[in-house]
Amino acid sequence: MTKAAELAKIGEVATNGQIGGRRNMVINGAMQIDQRGATVTASGYSVDQFKITKTAMDDLVIAVTQDTDTPSEFTTALKLAVTTEEDAQAVDELLDIRHIIEAQNLQHLEFGTSTAKKLTLSFWVRSSTTGKYSLLFLLDDDTRSNLQSYTISTANTWEYKTITIDGDTTGVIDNNSGIGMSIIWTLSAGTNYTGTPHAGWGAYSATEDHAHSDMVDFAAVDDGTFHITGVQLELGSQATPFEHRSFGEELALCKRYFHRWDSTDSAFNNVCMGYTVSATLGRGVVNYPVNMRAAPAIAHDGTFRVFDGSASRSVSGITVNRASTNEMFISFTCSSATANRPAELGANNDDTCTIDFKAEL
Amino acid sequence: MGSMNIKSAKYMADNGENCSITVIINERQWSVPLDPANTDYAAILEWAKIEGNTIEDAD
Numbered sequence: 001m002t003k004a005a006e007l008a009k010i011g012e013v014a015t016n017g018q019i020g021g022r023r024n025m026v027i028n029g030a031m032q033i034d035q036r037g038a039t040v041t042a043s044g045y046s047v048d049q050f051k052i053t054k055t056a057m058d059d060l061v062i063a064v065t066q067d068t069d070t071p072s073e074f075t076t077a078l079k080l081a082v083t084t085e086e087d088a089q090a091v092d093e094l095l096d097i098r099h100i101i102e103a104q105n106l107q108h109l110e111f112g113t114s115t116a117k118k119l120t121l122s123f124w125v126r127s128s129t130t131g132k133y134s135l136l137f138l139l140d141d142d143t144r145s146n147l148q149s150y151t152i153s154t155a156n157t158w159e160y161k162t163i164t165i166d167g168d169t170t171g172v173i174d175n176n177s178g179i180g181m182s183i184i185w186t187l188s189a190g191t192n193y194t195g196t197p198h199a200g201w202g203a204y205s206a207t208e209d210h211a212h213s214d215m216v217d218f219a220a221v222d223d224g225t226f227h228i229t230g231v232q233l234e235l236g237s238q239a240t241p242f243e244h245r246s247f248g249e250e251l252a253l254c255k256r257y258f259h260r261w262d263s264t265d266s267a268f269n270n271v272c273m274g275y276t277v278s279a280t281l282g283r284g285v286v287n288y289p290v291n292m293r294a295a296p297a298i299a300h301d302g303t304f305r306v307f308d309g310s311a312s313r314s315v316s317g318i319t320v321n322r323a324s325t326n327e328m329f330i331s332f333t334c335s336s337a338t339a340n341r342p343a344e345l346g347a348n349n350d351d352t353c354t355i356d357f358k359a360e361l
Numbered sequence: 362m363g364s365m366n367i368k369s370a371k372y373m374a375d376n377g378e379n380c381s382i383t384v385i386i387n388e389r390q391w392s393v394p395l396d397p398a399n400t401d402y403a404a405i406l407e408w409a410k411i412e413g414n415t416i417e418d419a420d
Contacts, residue, residue, distance in 0.1 A: 042387065043365075177398060294398035299391045319373050320381035323394035331375065358391075361400060 024243040029231035040064040048254040055094040060086040077229035085222040095188040100361040103180030116167025122239035124230040131216040140179035144171035145204035162239040168201040188219035259357040263347035270346035295323035302353030308341035374419035
């Protein structure tokens with residue numbers, strides 16, 4: 001690059017406000033936050049904010065985990081490993097990794113106007129299968145898409161990729177807490193998802209614009225591995241160094257969408273204080289650590305109890321009674337309790353208890 | 362691209378008013394608030410539109 005070109009790039013970076021302040025629109029791009037800490041084998045989340053979609057695969061067995069094989073700048077990555085390959089790709093089969101950004105966090109892109117801003121996505125990737133991979137930017141509100149690709153040049157080697165796209169002057173991103181943009185790393189796509197994609201931004205058709213027909217079929221390779229980390233989406237046409245945020249800050253950002261309460265620290269950790277309504281019913285209020293995107297769904301595992309100051313009673317169910325984005329009034333089913341007593345709800349000598357609060361996009 | 366396997370949805374009520382849905386999603390039981398912004402609730406409503414799928418009334 002010539003000195004003049006280099007100066008022009010620096011000028012562009014400064015003009016776009018990329019220096020100073022928050023640059024990365026992706027949450028958990030370094031894959032540090034893994035609240036579930038689980039191996040995922042179906043559609044769902046391993047690390048926070050990066051969702052696996054596995055559709056109609058009848059042979060494929062995968063294991064998705066947080067992994068420590070990373071480029072030197074990072075300590076964690078998302079790893080997708082193929083345990084059993086897909087024998088023959090059917091038309092309706094799909095495997096991808098997606099990151100979904102809340103709409104109100106993208107208003108500064110000015111999409112849907114003549115001043116829509118350019119975007120640059122950068123990430124580190126490593127795959128056992130070389131070749132062309134599809135990467136889709138998908139807008140939910142006006143169902144618009146922009147299909148791009150990147151190439152894995154060397155097997156099992158970390159490679160840094162950058163992709164710059166124009167702003168979409170047509171597709172509006174509504175200013176709300178719904179889906180704004182999905183970034184989708186497709187790993188395998190049957191012919192229902194491939195066709196003749198339009199160039200740049202355009203109306204999305206799942207059968208034409210989701211993936212390239214000449215992309216690799218990662219799912220077809222036994223013992224294949226795919227790693228990704230250092231994902232950053234920023235304004236402008238120049239990728240800048242990854243914006244490392246503190247663990248606590250990243251965790252708080254993730255908890256807007258998913259929060260796990262657990263009893264790892266104490267086998268008698270309390271969920272909340274409440275009261276007994278009857279011998280079989282209690283209620284209490286749970287405050288979330290941060291405001292959540294929507295009123296969350298909850299699921300619980302482990303052995304819980306309610307303690308009314310004199311006796312401990314087992315709890316068989318915890319359900320939503322009333323929920324908002326900042327607190328939840330829960331009901332819990334118990335047995336042989338004394339009515340109208342204050343009650344603490346918590347783990348019953350069980351350090352594996354969890355309650356998941358889920359408001360993901 | 363449905364990635365949610367929904368089974369046996371049932372309303373839960375408090376003082377005669379529906380307040381949540383207890384549902385099995387991907388083999389796990391969830392209690393889902395009646396919030397249109399919650400994607401699980403939206404998915405349950407879509408699921409219930411399919412012939413043969415019903416959200417049971419509360420007890």
